[in-house]
Amino acid sequence: MTTDDVKFTAVVPVVPVANAAEAIAFYRDKLGFELAFEAGPDYAGVARLGVELHLDGVVNAAAGPLSVRITTNGVDALYAELEPQGVIHPEE
Numbered sequence: 001m002t003t004d005d006v007k008f009t010a011v012v013p014v015v016p017v018a019n020a021a022e023a024i025a026f027y028r029d030k031l032g033f034e035l036a037f038e039a040g041p042d043y044a045g046v047a048r049l050g051v052e053l054h055l056d057g058v059v060n061a062a063a064g065p066l067s068v069r070i071t072t073n074g075v076d077a078l079y080a081e082l083e084p085q086g087v088i089h090p091e092e
Contacts, residue, residue: 012045012052013068020044020057027053030085 017023020042027033027046033053036045042057051070072078082088 014054014056016059017055017057023055030087
């Protein structure tokens with residue numbers, strides 16, 4: 001076996017959050033993600049269209065900035081869906 005046989009199939013960012021329940025509600029109700037799993041009160045996964053994010057309420061959410069980039073096709077349709085939810089920054 002060589003590295004030519006290796007294929008990465010996914011990256012799952014773990015996002016620190018101050019409150020896992022509130023984060024789940026935001027991703028579900030505002031961004032259209034579905035709850036993939038809950039592992040206790042402080043850790044969960046959300047998914048949408050093949051993208052999964054883990055939300056970790058145990059780590060220090062104030063540790064520093066975090067950026068997650070999700071490459072997207074159909075960005076105009078996604079914008080039209082999310083803009084009424086009030087989650088698009090006016091300068092973005």
